[in-house]
Amino acid sequence: xxxxxxxxxxxxxxxxxxxxxxxxxxxxxxxxxxxxxxxxxxxxxxxxxxxxxxxxxxxxxxxxxxxxxxxxxxxxxxxxxxxxxxxxxxxxxxxxxxxxxxxxxxxxxxxxxxxxxxxxxxxxxxxxxxxxxxxxxxxx
Amino acid sequence: xxxxxxxxxxxxxxxxxxxxxxxxxxxxxxxxxxxxxxxxxxxxxxxxxxxxxxxxxxxxxxxxxxxxxxxxxxxxxxxxxxxxxxxxxxxxxxxxxxxxxxxxxxxxxxxxxxxxxxxxxxxxxxxxxxxxxxxxxxxxxxxxxxxxxxxxxxxxxxxxxxxxxxxxxxxxxxxxxxxxxxxxxxxxxxxxxxxxxxxxxxxxxxxxxxxxxxxxxxxxxxxxxxxxxxxxxxxxxxxxxxxxxxxxxxxxxxxxxxxxxxxxxxxxxxxxxxxxxxxxxxxxxxxxxxxxxxxxxxxxxxxxxxxxxxxxxxxxxxxxxxxxxxxxxxxxxxxxxxxxxxxxxxxxxxxxxxxxxxxxxxxxxxxxxxxxxxxxxxxxxxxxxxxxxxxxxxxxxxxxxxxxxxxxxxxxxxxxxxxxxxxxxxxxxxxxxxxxxxxxxxxxxxxxxxxxxxxxxxxxxxxxxxxxxxxxxxxxxxxxxxxxxxxxxxxxxxx
Numbered sequence: 001x002x003x004x005x006x007x008x009x010x011x012x013x014x015x016x017x018x019x020x021x022x023x024x025x026x027x028x029x030x031x032x033x034x035x036x037x038x039x040x041x042x043x044x045x046x047x048x049x050x051x052x053x054x055x056x057x058x059x060x061x062x063x064x065x066x067x068x069x070x071x072x073x074x075x076x077x078x079x080x081x082x083x084x085x086x087x088x089x090x091x092x093x094x095x096x097x098x099x100x101x102x103x104x105x106x107x108x109x110x111x112x113x114x115x116x117x118x119x120x121x122x123x124x125x126x127x128x129x130x131x132x133x134x135x136x137x138x139x140x
Numbered sequence: 141x142x143x144x145x146x147x148x149x150x151x152x153x154x155x156x157x158x159x160x161x162x163x164x165x166x167x168x169x170x171x172x173x174x175x176x177x178x179x180x181x182x183x184x185x186x187x188x189x190x191x192x193x194x195x196x197x198x199x200x201x202x203x204x205x206x207x208x209x210x211x212x213x214x215x216x217x218x219x220x221x222x223x224x225x226x227x228x229x230x231x232x233x234x235x236x237x238x239x240x241x242x243x244x245x246x247x248x249x250x251x252x253x254x255x256x257x258x259x260x261x262x263x264x265x266x267x268x269x270x271x272x273x274x275x276x277x278x279x280x281x282x283x284x285x286x287x288x289x290x291x292x293x294x295x296x297x298x299x300x301x302x303x304x305x306x307x308x309x310x311x312x313x314x315x316x317x318x319x320x321x322x323x324x325x326x327x328x329x330x331x332x333x334x335x336x337x338x339x340x341x342x343x344x345x346x347x348x349x350x351x352x353x354x355x356x357x358x359x360x361x362x363x364x365x366x367x368x369x370x371x372x373x374x375x376x377x378x379x380x381x382x383x384x385x386x387x388x389x390x391x392x393x394x395x396x397x398x399x400x401x402x403x404x405x406x407x408x409x410x411x412x413x414x415x416x417x418x419x420x421x422x423x424x425x426x427x428x429x430x431x432x433x434x435x436x437x438x439x440x441x442x443x444x445x446x447x448x449x450x451x452x453x454x455x456x457x458x459x460x461x462x463x464x465x466x467x468x469x470x471x472x473x474x475x476x477x478x479x480x481x482x483x484x485x486x487x488x489x490x491x492x493x494x495x496x497x498x499x500x501x502x503x504x505x506x507x508x509x510x511x512x513x514x515x516x517x518x519x520x521x522x523x524x525x526x527x528x529x530x531x532x533x534x535x536x537x538x539x540x541x542x543x544x545x546x547x548x549x550x551x552x553x554x555x556x557x558x559x560x561x562x563x564x565x566x567x568x569x570x571x572x573x574x575x576x577x578x579x580x581x582x583x584x585x586x587x588x589x590x591x592x593x594x595x596x597x598x599x600x601x602x603x604x605x606x607x608x609x610x611x612x613x614x615x616x617x618x619x620x621x622x623x624x625x626x627x628x629x630x631x632x633x634x635x
Contacts, residue, residue, distance in 0.1 A: 073160035080154055093146040093212075094202040 005054065012054035019047035027122055037118035041125025048126075049133055057138060068134065071127030079120025082113060144187050145199040145212040148222045148261040151180045156254030164246050170237050173250040177233045180257070181226040184219070191219045192614065196631040198267070206633045207331040211267035213632060217467065217618045218264045221394060224471050225264070227600060228386050228478040229257050231593035232379050235482055238589030239379045239489070244289050252289070255282035256383060263391045267632055269320070269327040272395065273313050276359070280306050283388060286380045287372065295375045302372040309358035316351045323348065330632035333402045333625050341406030349404035349411055353396060360392025362452060363422040366445050370429060373441045374494075378485025381437065385444050386478035390470060393451050397466065400455055401622040402629075408458055415456030420547050422449030423554040430561035434496040436487060436569070439561055440480045443520065446554050447473045453547060454535050462538025464619040468611075469531030472604050476519050476528065479597035480562075483513055486590035487569065490582055499569040505577055509591055510570040512598055517566055519601050521559035527605035530612075 027040030052060050086095040098112035155176035162168050191197055197214040200206060214222075233253070240249060259279025266272050284306075287299045321327055323344060324335045336345060354365065361369040373384050404411060426445025433439060447469070454466025486509055488494050491502070503510035515526070522528035532555060539548045604611065621627045 070161065073157045076157045077154070080150065080157060084150060084154070087143055092200055092203050093143050093150070096202065 009054045012050055016047045016051050019043060019050065023047060027118065030118055031112060031114065037121030038125055040118075041122040042129065044122075045126045045129035045133075048130060052133070052137070057134070068127050068130040071123050072131065075120045075123030075125075075127055077120070078123065079117050082116045082120065085113075142197045142199055144190060145197045145214040145265055146201070147183050147187065148180065148226070149212075149258050149265060151176065151183060152254040152258040152261065155180075156251045156258065159250045159254065160248060163248050163251065166242055166245050169250050170245070173233050173236075173253070176254070177226070177230050177257075181230050184223045184226045187214060188219050188223045191216055196628075198632055207326060207328045210271050211328065211330070211632055212265045213267035213628070214265055215621060215628060215631065216614060217394075217397070217622065220471060220614065220618065221264045221390075221474075222261050224474045225257065225260050225387060228382070228475060228597065229253075231478060231482065231597045232383055235382075235485070235590060235593040236379045238586045239485055240377055241290075244377065247289060248285070249289060252282045252285040253383070255279075256286065256387070260387050260391055264394060267329050269317055269329055269332065271327075273310070273317060276313070276391070277310060279388065279391065280310070283384060286383070287376050289376065289380065292375075298372040298375045301368055305358065305368045309355050312351065312358075313355040316348055316355060319344075319348045319351070328632070329398070329402060330629045333629055334633070336403055336406070341404070345404065346407045346410055349400070349407075350414070352399055352404075353411070353415075356392045356395045356399070357418070358392075360389045360396065360448055361445055362392075362448055363418055363425050363445075366422070366426070366448075369444070370438060370441045373444075374435065374437045378437075378481055378488065381441070382478045382481035382485070385441060385481050386474045389444055389448055390474055393448060393470060396452070397455055397463075397470075397622070401458075401463070402625045405625065412456045412458050415452050416544065416547060419449045419453035419456055420550045422446065422452060423550055427554050427557040427561065431557060431564075435494050436484050436496055436499075436565055437481075437494050439496075439565060440477070440484050443480070443558060443561065444477060446558060447477070449554070450532065450535060450551065453551065454538060457535075457538045457542055457544070459538050459541055460619055460623060461534050461541060463622050464615050465531050465534030465536075465538055467618050467622070468534060468615050469528075472519075472527040472531055472601060475597050475604070476516065476601050479594050479601060480516050480520065482590070482594035482597065483509065483516060484565075486587065486594065487513075487565075489590060490577070490587060491569075492581070496565060496568050500572040501570070501574045503570040504574040506587075506591075508595075510566070512591070512595060513570065514566050515602070516598060517559065517562035519598075519605065520562055522555050523559075525605055527601050527608070530605065530608050 023040050023043030023046075026035035026043055027037060028035075030036030030040070048060070048064070083094040086093060089095075096113045096117075098110055098114075100108055101111050102108055155173070159169050159172060162172075187197070191214055196216070199212040201210045201212065203209070236249065236253070237245065256279050259275050259282055262275035262278060263272055266275055284299065284303055287302060288295050317327060320332070324332055326332055326335060339345075358365045369389070373381055376384070400411065400415075423446040426442055426449060429445065430439050430442035433442070451466045451470050451473070454462040454464075454469070457463075487499075487502070490506060491499050493499070519526040519528050522532040532551065536548050536551060539545075539551070
């Protein structure tokens with residue numbers, strides 16, 4: 001028997017949005033304040049898991065048509081390649097650099113290549129958590 | 141800065157990651173894995189020659205100077221072990237398609253395999269104790285994946301024990317590193333060695349040393365911590381057993397060699413005396429296990445344990461000949477164990493059973509495999525022209541120099557019993573009257589694919605023994621560096 005979960009679904013629509021925003025904030029904040037790829041990725045997957053819990057597997061699979069299993073190697077590849085990238089510039093493995101860029105709207109900001117490594121971590125964490133969750137949940 | 145030191149870690153890592161994307165295309169992923177493994181082998185040979193010529197290569201990752209960043213150190217010992225690892229990896233990757241089922245191959249076998257190689261190479265090359273822990277976890281995670289590959293009931297049961305025990309010892313490892321960090325304030329091995337030299341060995345440092353030894357002893361299957369190993373190594377596929385049996389225990393032994401020749405060297409009356417006794421017990425119990433069973437794979441697995449005992453004996457003796465013997469034995473034992481596992485895999489494939497009592501007269505059908513097995517047995521037991529002999533000879537010389545006659549006798553007796561245990565497979569399985577094989581399921585092409593990689597490894601072993609003259613100078617270099625930790629410290633800290 002299926003119960004009526006109107007309240008859960010309505011609040012999820014609101015909260016998942018805030019969670020996703022917060023997770024991206026955490027991901028971007030990692031360099032100067034608490035946060036980073038790992039916790040950002042966990043928070044994003046928490047938001048997605050909340051959506052799965054409220055709406056079930058199929059609707060979400062339609063909305064987010066991403067194979068989470070492939071996100072793991074994609075993230076790992078990004079992280080590993082940022083390390084290998086320093087070979088090209090004759091630096092030691094895993095060296096990083098930064099520069100100041102002038103972007104419209106944001107103004108002058110500092111961008112570091114450590115961010116790319118973090119992006120790899122972020123994608124891997126999302127991939128791993130959601131693969132675990134969905135493999136267990138999807139067992140019928 | 142020299143990025144050479146990271147190549148043996150990063151090539152298999154990237155290969156493993158890329159292999160995920162087309163894991164279901166068996167043919168493509170096979171060829172990809174074989175090409176990348178050969179590339180990695182070529183790269184490690186190149187680095188080995190570079191290290192022989194120009195000395196230790198150190199890499200400060202991220203450009204951070206020695207005690208602050210993570211250091212990768214390709215000294216002769218580490219690079220020779222990486223090279224040996226890659227030799228057996230090459231044999232395994234060509235063996236795998238013939239040994240695994242399509243389903244196992246598609247279920248990310250090559251990814252796990254590459255991650256295992258990456259973790260093992262990383263553990264050999266790292267110059268940082270916590271990083272060693274991380275690489276241990278990398279290779280253990282990959283081994284968890286490999287041990288359950290196939291998902292049979294017995295595999296699940298044995299992998300549970302394997303995972304629990306390894307988790308426990310990893311936890312102890314972290315605890316030991318935490319203790320060591322709180323005493324010395326560093327986890328960089330070279331700086332640790334330097335600081336411990338300054339304070340001399342106080343009681344607490346000896347305690348931490350013994351704790352670390354027990355961690356590595358669990359990974360390396362030393363008495364009394366070998367009980368988890370035999371059963372969990374026979375359940376996976378032969379090629380996986382070969383990788384495990386050849387590499388995983390040896391990473392534990394390498395860690396003992398590294399920590400107890402570099403860091404904890406100031407209280408040998410306690411530590412090294414303990415090693416000698418444990419080495420003797422390891423040899424005795426391992427070889428008793430090898431004689432106790434009729435399961436061919438289990439015989440080989442039990443033979444890992446006395447070999448580990450021999451290596452530990454050299455560390456316990458802690459003189460020039462003893463350590464040289466340990467290093468030589470370590471290098472040749474990786475290859476011969478992998479070779480024996482691959483041969484036993486072929487044996488099990490052609491007979492369809494691992495019970496020795498059900499085999500007879502196989503030499504009539506597979507003469508090459510039979511004689512290979514015979515030579516493999518001689519290499520393992522240490523019969524003169526072959527490689528096992530030189531390692532054991534050096535070890536026994538070292539023991540006689542120290543006046544340790546008890547362990548000499550135990551060592552010789554163990555060798556005899558090893559020979560007996562392995563020749564039982566030869567005499568019972570290969571000798572005897574010709575019987576008709578049930579050839580229904582055997583594909584000759586697969587059998588050939590199983591025998592050729594093992595043959596390759598066996599010839600490397602024979603070359604190691606007959607051409608010992610070429611290798612001994614390098615073993616000497618390694619031993620001299622092990623006996624003089626200043627060389628390692630200087631190459632890392634550059635003072």
